[in-house]
Amino acid sequence: MRRGTLTLLIIIILLAAGAAFVNFWPNDKPLYGVKNPFTLTLGLDLQGGTRVTLQPKPGTSPTLDEMNNARNVIENRINGGLGVKEPSIRVQNGATPSIVVELPQFSGNQQDLISNLLKSGHLEFWDTGPQGYVANKTPFDPTQYTQYNPGNKPLFEGKDLDPNQLAIGQDQTGKVAIEFGMQGSAFGRLSSFTAANIGHNMTITLDRSVVSSAVIQGQLPGHGEISxxxxxxxxNELLNVLKYGALPVDLQQVSEENIGGTLGTQAIDESKVAGLLGIGVVMLFMLLYYRLPGLLADLALIMYSLVTFAIFKMIGVTMTLAGIAGFILSIGMAVDANVLIFERVKEELRDGRILSSAIDIGWKRAWSSIRDSNFSTMITCAILYTFGQNFNATLITGFATTLFLGVVISMFTAIIVTRTLLNLLIPTGVINHPALFGLPANSIPAATLARRNSSV
Known part of the structure; x- marks a missing residue:
């Protein structure tokens, strides 16, 4: 057996086991104390969800542009930037403009999510002096600290944060914290302020509610953490609020109702049948045409399906009927690389090469086609993702995200899984049976078989 093949095989088996655990193990039955926290979320078209109507608070008269901007912020908060939650969010004009949010059912706390959407998201940093520790989640009155904040104006605001530097981390005690960094002039101002006010408390508030209050221990070099x-x-909810900015309109919830799926369980059942038929036809073709390599490709295809579906569950992709169709289509696309590799290997076998050389050379010659086709798709995904981010088109962002994941995983199964399984055939003597490769009995030159037999 080739060096590294056994190691790769063990990694593949462990990865397949982990993906199977995420996909199939019941959430309420921990395995050796490990709980599967991932659930599949179906879209509004399949199982319905919740419809929430939001309106501006009394006394405000937002413009249509402000309502549209608020809609975009809400969509980004729900999707977390990936565009994979598939909500329906629209602005309704009328005597009182409103934003209608339709959310698929999910396993989390629906009310917490709605409350998170209603947060204005105005982040402020305050100097509360040497003895000014303020407990978390308590209301903040800036007039009590006017001597440290002239004009009751905050030191920094949410717009001073660099969205690209926001991340979940841990503080010195191991507790969950949000890491942040400043941008523009605020970068230098944070460094100067903390250097001049060591021993003071810097209190951070969100919508005038305290989220962190800590003593400045030393100069902060333009970044810090909210603990x-x-x-x-x-x-994560707080991170989303900070990352995608404050709402330009103060909103309140005026109604909430449950809505049914537009397609329902029949569409789910029909999709399952279509998926099983599609996978079955592809696997049967590979098995009949390529024989033993086709069987290995089928195993790699099962691996692709398991890993892709597991990652979809882990990042929270909401499966709509269109998403299911795309997933089924991607399964067919995933065998393209295997077809290229197998055809090249068969050509090398016909030319008289031993199996190990045929696999190596066949893979190398197929690699340029596999690389170019997949990389071009990945570049397209990057363009679509950038477009979706710049124009708040989360449907495009979500499509680009899922397509990119499918391409990366299909390359992994072709490059690592299929090749590893092919390498397992080398010491077995299957080269003596051309029919196992879908070749006529006399298609492999006798010299090849003689070299093979003399080496075993």
Whole structure:
């Protein structure tokens, strides 16, 4: 057996086991104390969800542009930038403009999510003096600290944060914290302020509610962290609020109702049948045409499906009927690389090469085609993702995200999984049976078989 083949095989088996755990193990039955926290979320078209209507608070008269901007912020907060949650969000004009948010059912706390959407998201940094520690989640009154904040104006605001530097981390005690960095002139001002006010408390508020209050221990070089008693979920919710900016309109919830799926369970059942038929036809073709390599390709295809579906669950992709169709289509596309590799290997076998050389040379000659086709698709995904981010088109962003993942995983299964399985055939003597490769009995030259037999 070739060096590294056994190691790769063990990695592949462990990865397949982990993906199977994520996909199939019941959430309420921990395995050796490890709980599967991932669930599949179906879209509004398949299982319905919740419809929430938001309106500006009394006394405000937002413009249509402000309402559209608020809609975009809400969509980004729901999707977390990936565009994979598939909400329906629209602005309704009328005597009182409103934003209608339709959310697919999910396993989390729906009310917490809605409350998170209603947060204005105005982040402010305050100097609260040497004795000015303020407890988390308490209301903040800036007039009590006017001597440290002239004009009751904050030191920094959310717009001073660099969105690209926001991330979930840990503080010195191991608790969950949000790491941030300043941008523009605020970068230098944070460094200067903290250097001149060591021993003071810097209190951070969100919508005038304290999220962190800590003593300045030393000069901060343009970045720091927001720490408190947060769970990982709470930290992620806060991160989304900060990352995608404050709402330009103060909103309130005026109604909430459950809505049914537009397609329902029949579409789900029909999609399952279509998926099984599609996978079955592709696997049967590979098995009949390529024989033993086709069987290995089928195993790699199962691996692709398991890993792709597991990653979709882990990042929270909401499966709509269109998403299911795209997933089924991607399964067919995933065998393209295998077809290229197998055809090259068969050509090398016909030319008289031994199996190990045929696999190596066949793979190398197929690699340029595999690389170019997949890389061009990945570049297209990057363009679509950038376009979706710049124009707040999360449907495009979500499509680009899922397509990119499918391409990367299909390359992994072709380059690593299929090749590793092919390498397992080398010491077995299957080269003596051309029919196992879908070749006529006399298609492999006798010299090849003689070299093979003399080497074993």
């Amino acid at each position: 408190g008693t947060y769970t990982t979920q709470e930290a």
